[in-house]
Amino acid sequence: MSAPYNFSKNEKLPKSFVVHFKEKKNESVRITVDDIQIGDVIDDNSYEKDFYRYHDVFHYTFATLLDWSPCTRAMLKRKRKSIPIIDAYEDGARATITEEAISLILFNEAKRTNYFKEKKVSKAILKIIKQMTEPFEVRTKTEREWEYAILKGYQLFSKLVENRGGKIRFDAYNRETVFMP
Template identity: 55%
Template sequence: MEQRKQNKYFDENYSPSEQIPRAFSVAFEEVKTGKKGEVRVTINETNQLGDIINDNSSVSDYYRYHDIFHYSFATILGWSPCTRAMMKRKRKSDPVTDENEDGARATITEEALSMIIFNEAKRKNYFLDSAKVSKTTLRIIKEMTENFEVKVRTSQDWEKAILTAYRIFRHLISNNGGVVHFDLSMQKVIYQIQAN
């Protein structure tokens, strides 16, 4: 826990334009295009983050809400190369950090981890029926992130981030979207039903 306090933010020595915002709100809005459900994600009510997402699957499994994982990782772990890319908060002032921590390998790793975790989550009713992430998944996470700054986070930190993300994920599914508030300083993620 002491290590977490010493290195709360990986970007604290960078300008605000290269930091993950310490507090932000994101809206997940279901949009209907044809037969597939899709989700538009916006920050500050108007700025779309990334592309409109569908499940990219023949089976509807709600993966279209998976960006919640990235924002929750950013909030709980202080780490999410995907969030940095979507928010245009890469640390370009430091070419080594930009390439090694915020570059393609890091974002691909985070997306792969999201899919590995998602496969376990589906078997566990999106963690509704289990308050534990398997030791195997946590071991894989630690192995896959050992070359990145997030290696200092513990398996307990990862489990908290995962279970927090899936608690919100279940709300998004139940309510066909919503607004999520993220507070990095308190490591809190709060769901709000979106007003019509």
């Protein structure tokens, strides 16, 4: 829906950015971009210490590889407010909740599948994601594109857990992500 519009730079997802995930002593994570804190300090919000505190890596990966992440838009203050219908439908609460729900579904599936170590996302999960995102601009992405973004996000997630934080360069120009401990 938003393709024919020419948004200003401050309403576009950044094409290249570095996110620093810094784990604190209390097992929470502070996330910064250009030394500016993005969102709240996150913990696992669970009885189980499962490192969900690093889940925002999925949002940034979706923004970079799928050109879609209402969560990233909100965190980076890049919502498309100049066109109220785009702001409401593509960048609003329903889209944000949908992306968070996808992240949670994937996280629960990942825990059951050893964090996608087999480099495969079930067809059932991919079909659910496609159904969930049908109302949004990301509906044009294929199951294969989704699977690639999911697996890349989990590679990065594993690196963050292993190193208890780190920096990641997200580069939409080259469709790549680079972990920097």
